[in-house]
Amino acid sequence: MNAPRKLRVLHYLNQFFAGIGGEEHAGYPAEVQAGAIGPGRLLATMLGEDHAIVGTVVCGDNFFQEERERAVAVLHQALRDLKPDVVVAGPAFVSGRYGLACAEVVKIAQEAGVPGVAGMNGENPAVPMFSRDIYIVGTGPSPATMEPALRAMAKLVIKIGNGDEIGPAADEGYLPRGSRKLGFRDQPGYQRAVSMLMQKLRGEPFASEVPYQPVEKVIPAAPIGNLANATIALATTGGLIRRGNPDRQPASNSRSFLRIDVKDLDALTPTDFDAYHAGYYNGIAGENPNYILPLSYAQELKAAGEIGAVHATVYALAGVSTPVAECRRMGAEIAQDLVAAGVDGCLLVAT
Amino acid sequence: MTTGAPRVVKGARIEHVVGDPNLGPAKDHAYGLQIVRGALASLQTAVEGPHLFDPLNAQPAPTAQQPA
Numbered sequence: 006m007n008a009p010r011k012l013r014v015l016h017y018l019n020q021f022f023a024g025i026g027g028e029e030h031a032g033y034p035a036e037v038q039a040g041a042i043g044p045g046r047l048l049a050t051m052l053g054e055d056h057a058i059v060g061t062v063v064c065g066d067n068f069f070q071e072e073r074e075r076a077v078a079v080l081h082q083a084l085r086d087l088k089p090d091v092v093v094a095g096p097a098f099v100s101g102r103y104g105l106a107c108a109e110v111v112k113i114a115q116e117a118g119v120p121g122v123a124g125m126n127g128e129n130p131a132v133p134m135f136s137r138d139i140y141i142v143g144t145g146p147s148p149a150t151m152e153p154a155l156r157a158m159a160k161l162v163i164k165i166g167n168g169d170e171i172g173p174a175a176d177e178g179y180l181p182r183g184s185r186k187l188g189f190r191d192q193p194g195y196q197r198a199v200s201m202l203m204q205k206l207r208g209e210p211f212a213s214e215v216p217y218q219p220v221e222k223v224i225p226a227a228p229i230g231n232l233a234n235a236t237i238a239l240a241t242t243g244g245l246i247r248r249g250n251p252d253r254q255p256a257s258n259s260r261s262f263l264r265i266d267v268k269d270l271d272a273l274t275p276t277d278f279d280a281y282h283a284g285y286y287n288g289i290a291g292e293n294p295n296y297i298l299p300l301s302y303a304q305e306l307k308a309a310g311e312i313g314a315v316h317a318t319v320y321a322l323a324g325v326s327t328p329v330a331e332c333r334r335m336g337a338e339i340a341q342d343l344v345a346a347g348v349d350g351c352l353l354v355a356t
Numbered sequence: 357m358t359t360g361a362p363r364v365v366k367g368a369r370i371e372h373v374v375g376d377p378n379l380g381p382a383k384d385h386a387y388g389l390q391i392v393r394g395a396l397a398s399l400q401t402a403v404e405g406p407h408l409f410d411p412l413n414a415q416p417a418p419t420a421q422q423p424a
Contacts, residue, residue, distance in 0.1 A: 220358060220359065220360045221360045222360060223360045223361065223362055225362035225363065225402075225403045225404065225405070226362075227402070228399065228400045228401055228402050229399045229400050230400075232396055232399070232400055235399075237396070237399075243373065284370075285370045285371055286371050288371075289371045289372045289377060290371065290372060292377075293372075293375075293377070295374065295375070295388070296371075296372040296373055296374050296375055296377075296388075297372075297373055297374070299374040299388060299391075299392050301388075302374065302388055302389055302392040303392065305389070306389075306392065306393070306396070311393075311396070312396065349399075350396075350399040352392070352395050352396075352399075354367070354373045354374060355373075356370045356371075356373060
C-alpha cells in the first residue's frame with residue numbers, strides 16, 4: 006500500500022447534473038470547468054480536505070455519443086492540463102447515455118494511465134458492457150439516492166487514487182467484475198458450511214459463498230382440451246440449421262434463434278437441413294434431422310387427424326453454453342410468436 | 357426438470373431424441389411416433405409443477421386428466 010497522498014480528482018458530469026439544462030441541452034459540447042460543480046461539491050466534502058476536485062469535464066449526453074472524437078479530445082486535454090491522480094464519473098443512476106459516457110470516460114482515462122471510478126445503477130445498460138473493464142460503484146435508481154452513491158464512490162476513489170489493493174466487490178462497494186482472485190480463508194470449508202447451517206437453523210442472517218439462484222416457478226399452461234383441433238408448433242435446441250449454414254448460426258453460445266418456414270414440408274430432409282451443435286455428435290441428426298425436430302411425425306399425425314395443424318414456422322438454436330438471460334429472452338420471443346399465431350401447444354426437443 | 361419446465365417428456369438419446377436408428381427403419385419409426393404421441397398426451401395433461409412423462413409407460417391419450 007502506498008503512503009496516502011493528497012489526490013487530484015477529475016470529475017465527469019453530464020449537462021443535467023452540471024446545471025446546464027435537461028434533454029434539450031443534450032448536445033452541449035464537452036468543456037472543462039474549474040473545481041467541483043453540482044453534485045461534485047458534495048463529493049468534494051466527502052473526499053475531505055486532503056483531496057481536491059481539480060476540475061469537472063461537462064458534456065451533453067448526445068454530444069458524447071455523436072461527437073465522440075471531440076469529447077474525447079477535451080477529456081485528454083483535461084488529463085494533460087490538470088494532471089489528476091484519479092477520475093470519477095457520474096453517478097449516472099439509470100440514465101443509459103450518461104452511463105455509457107461515464108464508463109467510457111473512465112476507460113479512456115484508464116488507458117491514459119489515470120485510474121478511475123464510475124457510478125451508476127446495476128441495471129444501467131453500460132454495466133454489462135463495462136463492468137469487467139472498470140470499477141463501477143452500484144447506486145440506487147434515482148438521484149434521490151445521490152448521497153449514499155457519492156459516499157460509496159468517494160471511498161473507492163480514495164483507495165484507487167492511492168493505489169491501494171482493492172478487495173472483493175461486496176466489500177468495496179463496486180459491482181462484480183467477474184474476476185476471481187485466489188486466497189485463503191480462516192477456516193476450512195466444512196467448518197464454514199456447518200457454521201452457515203447453524204446460522205440458518207437459528208434464523209440468523211448468513212451470507213452464501215456461492216450465490217444461489219432458485220429455480221423459477223413456472224405456472225404450467227392449462228392442458229389442451231381438443232388435440233384434434235389444436236395447432237402444434239415445433240422447436241429445438243438441438244442446433245437444427247439449413248444445410249450449409251447460410252444463416253451462420255453458431256454451434257454454441259447462441260444469442261439468436263432461427264425461424265424456418267416448413268409450411269410445404271412433410272419432413273426435414275438431410276439435403277436441406279443439418280445439425281450443428283457443439284455439445285453432442287451431430288452425425289446422426291444430420292442424416293435425419295427429424296430426430297431433433299420431429300416434423301415428419303407431426304405431419305403424419307396431422308394427416309391422420311390426431312392434431313389439427315402443424316404451425317408453419319419451426320424454431321431452432323444450438324442450446325449449449327447459452328447464458329440463462331439469453332434463454333429467457335429467446336424463450337419469451339418465441340412464445341410471443343406462438344401466442345400471436347394462436348398456437349395451442351409446442352413441442353421443444355432438447356439435446 | 358430442474359429448470360422448472362412443467363412438462364418434460366423422455367426421449368431416446370441426445371444424439372437422436374425422437375427415435376433410434378439402431379432399431380431399423382420400421383421400429384425406429386414406431387418408436388418416434390410413440391414419443392411424439394407421448395409428448396402430445398402430456399400437453400393434454402394437467403400438471404402442477406415439473407412432471408416427467410415417459411411415452412414408453414404412458415396411459416392412452418387422456419383428455420385433461422390429472423397425472424398418475
